[in-house]
Amino acid sequence: MLTPVYVIRHADVENPDRVLYGHLPGFNLSALGRAQAEALGDRLREAGIRRIVHSPLDRAAETARIVNSRLREPAVMEVDPQLREADFSRYLQGVPFWQIPLRRPLWFVHKTRRGIVAGDESYDVLGGRVLDVARRLAREHPGEPAAVVSHADPIQAAWVLLDGRAHNEREMYRKAVDRAGTLKIELEGDRPVSWEYLKPPEVARPADAAA
Secondary structure (H helix, E strand, O other): OEEEEEEEEOOOEOOOOOEOOOOOOOOOEOHHHHHHHHHHHHHOOOOOOOEEEEOOOHHHHHHHHHHHHHOOOOOEEEEOHHHOOOOOHHHHOOOEHHHHHHHOOHHHHHHHOOOOOOOOOOHHHHHHHHHHHHHHHHHHOOOOOEEEEEOHHHHHHHHHHHHOOOOOHHHHHHOOOOOOOEEEEEEEOOEEEEEEEEOOOOOOOOHHHHO
16 A cells, blocks of 8 residues: 655745744745745645644744645644754854855865764754654555655755665755655655655745745
8 A cells, every 4th residue: 555745845935134044933934935835735635635744843834734725625734843954954043044154164064974063963864854754654544645844954865865875965955855845755554665756836926025
């Protein structure tokens, strides 16, 4: 019996100061992000999703709620901290992207080899968190389609593990999961047997987002 799990990256975030928001509260979806989440929910409307598990961070929770509101029947909602953003982003958060190499020197070590700095996670740990949730859903609810809402780095690390690719930064970002993009995984028992990337739905950019 196959269990499809739709692993979704949260939609676009309101971030006028262009900081790395990491685990900070108060970073909600932008107008574009809300439109993306609605379109994604419409795409998944007939998928038969029975359960949505999401990261506790605001942007993931909001994405999950909007997607759920567009399904034919509301799914059971669940929060799982395993789906949180990469732990190393706590060290980087609040800093504008362009200032990170200047103000957060451990970033260079992180980019050289993940997991050797305190508070960092290896690819196995980071991607394994997401895959563990998918496997749990397949064990507890076999055959029932489910959705998981997480963040770019954990999902991309999970994709690296699924593909069996090298654990380095080039491979981490060679196959990128865009905002509101989905990695659909099919599991037989709790073993992933196939996976494919579904690009985000195309939406018109809201007027306030284009300003």
